[in-house]
Amino acid sequence: MIDFNYTQVINSYLCSQCDVFTVDDFYHYLKSNGIKATKTEIHTLLHSSDLVFPLINNQYVTRAGVFEGRWFSFKPSKEEIEKGQIILGHRCMPFVNPEIPPDEIQVYVNSKIIEKGSATFTMNFALDTFALYGEGYVIPYVVNDKANKEVSLSSVQFSLPTEVTLTSWPLEKIAGEKGIKFGDRILCRVIDWAECIVEMSVLPGSQDEMIISSASIERENWYTDFENGLLQSFDKNGPAGSIEEQLAFLYLEHQEELCIKNCGSSEEFLKHTTKIGFSPYGVETRIWRTGEDVPYIGKWNQSFSSDLLLSEMSITFTPQVIDAYLEDFIWDNLKAKKKRELSELVSVVFPGSLHLNSEERNLLMLNMEKRHDIIEKDYNQFSDFGIAPIRKRMLKLFSNVNELVCDIAGSNVSVSDFPQQELVILSQLFSHVVHLLEDVENLVLREQFPIDDVALSLSGMEETFEDIVYTLKAALESNKYKGFGLVE
Template sequence: MFKGDFPHEAINAFLRMHTAAFTPKFLQRYLLQQGIRVPAREIPDYLDMHPLVFELSGNEYVSRAGLFTAAYFSIKPSAFELREGILVIGHRCMPFADPEMLPHELQFFSGKYAISKKCMEVFSDDVLDMYRLFGEEYVPQYLALDPGNEQRDFAGNDYEIPNRINMTVCDMQPYYERWDFSSDDRLLARVADWHKGLIEIVPLKQKRSHRFESTPDDERRRFWYRCMDSCLQTAIRTYGPCGSIEEQLAFAYLGNTGLLCRPDCGSIEEYLAQTESIDFAEYGVETRLWKKGEEVYASPLWKGHMQAEFDFSDTLFAEIGIPIPEFMLDAYIFDSLYRKDKTVKNVYKRIVPETCVLDEWQVKTFLLHLESRYAILSETYNRFTDFTKAEVRRSALELYSALVKLMCELDSCGLSVDAFPQQDLVILSQLFAHTGRLIEVIVYQENLTDSDIVSASVSLEGMVGSFEDIEEVLIAVMHSKKKDAFSIIK
């Protein structure tokens, strides 16, 4: 676990701006120049878990900024966009732009001039395909975060996408007219500044003597599709489902930017429309790219039996044998303070399920840690200001406790992971991660609005429903296998 004084912000700033490959030693010297001392052995551990970093061979690393700055990619505007004189940003800049930036936060340029944006009402069916790489399960959230939909209550409508929505788009009408842009043409884009989200575009005109003529550009693009297919299949085979489709695509480009990021490239949208080898596939409650006709396999959920997919170094696993992050401990303590508990033992009971048997030293260590943290948080706790989010936090913690309890039961039952339905294990892992992220937001995000609380409650309802479905299946399998084993022994 990294100490509280670990220079997270300084390293993040370096990773967002540094575009060359680097070694941990180089980063250590950079930090030292800033007056920050970090042991060399801690840096690789931090980089290995950082979402903006890729490990190269020879003890070298490269950041996303380094991988994609100045990288070319292609956008093929749709007939709808040409007709309306717009460009829908959507997922078009994936995986080249900062994945933490929303589409409307990216800024497109033509030459030295920024392309203006406007908000317009569109039919949902005209634009949804341009958001699909975010995963169908996340499209409503991305649409809800568009400034044009600030007044629309997506959460209150259970995140159902209406027939018409408002959307922030690039106003391309003067550019399309100036370029005499047609349906055969495309936009060549380049990441000018990864940190700021600046994207340069130029038109690529397609010259044909007649509509059905195959040009040298077409042949080069067909070659690009074959290369993209090979690189993506290799990435899927090597790295599996990853954390998102965006991450799968980023791994496809890792080590292949010279081959794929070239002016005659096609777009990922076009590739996915014509490939016969890769398709969108269900991965628990999420979506991934996968080999057509095959089920997405479950990435390891257990170490031996139980292995959470998040990093154990940032949890209390070493102390108590359960992967509880520090922020989760704070959440349970805030919940206890709101309940006006008189002792930390109630907190302990909510965190550690009865099915999890700890060694005596683990119990003592954890209780000491709990008492110390409880004393610190209680000094500044304000029950009045905590009122607005207390109930949704409690509901989230109840789900989290139920998830931990089920995982402990599966871990202690003695059955192999292969004995259980893999998609249900995937959903269990995803619910564990999603619930954790939701609780972290509830605990640390200041000034949560009523809309935020409603949104969190709606998300929780869906997650609770998913959990109840898989809990029933997994427990039934566990009991069935145990009964079969008992019958054989008898």
């Protein structure tokens, strides 16, 4: 089994390898760096990585290989032109690493990195410029910008301020002596994907709106290609994991048509088209056909079954989740008069509807005992004091969500027979609470863990689960007995 302590070595390859490669290529790279792994494990790793796209003939390409050196552009707003500063928001999506927030992108002009600063913008403009992160993520991305010192995430539940300070880059440094005016574009390309370095220059707009230039004709054709490509991608890839991933699939499959100098931008396209727009997808947002709901089951996954739902979720079920359960178990036992048995915890983490045999359950018990002993040896009740209550709430929600997922997965009821939006929300809640548990188990960042902000987010997730649980359970019961009749 791959030791994920070698994450840095693995990511180094996946963030810098620009040529198409195979499992054998990656196997030899890992071996040369002292990492033992079977080819089956490598195959699983590559298919679960957000940094890699599988191709035909068992080949793979990294995001770095797809996006490094490819052209894209955006048009600065009047507000930015007037202030002489630009913000990036979603504008480099999907060309840069999706794990890197926009305030950490490095802008490269005339062979050097230009210094970033900060400027105050209207909140409406900021929200528009981060919109492709999707509903539920836009405001956190805006207020978590390093330049923002005034607005906290917990404060915006009451009202949004009219302005916000964001990381920005000076237009005079990008434009140089020629300057920049409203209507001009910023032409970009990533020159170092691993370091998130984006080269920028000014592409002058047409001086006379009455004159139709060859560039404007080419850009109009670009919008048509973009629209047709997205419509095709909806059928092939569905709503994907995010808007960012939808765009990544689009550019992967249509590089030659879309990555040209006279290109448009995703944000301009959405103002340009009437066929595609933002659409709710559970508690998130996707771009989809105008007037259509985004389904959980479609042409891209018609063979998806209830047991595959469980395997899809299990990919997200990480060791940090088990660690969180064990720390909560240790915390409770230190305070309790009657100690809990570890076997009780195994039943909570792995519900009965999973139908594990005794051998499998015993193996899980053995592994959890070993991990428990390791954690207990270094456990510090005092440092855990502030985290324990919020972690317990997370685990309660996770247990409820996990149990419902397991009930659905083990029911043999077709996924298409469940309410689609509620099923989407259940999947998203599972993923979101896992990410919260991973964050709370990051010991390096624990002292800075934003308990108040997380508590606010968690309250919303708990309410959302209450909104969907009875609908899904009712669908589960009604479909489970469909087709049964009384014997006369």
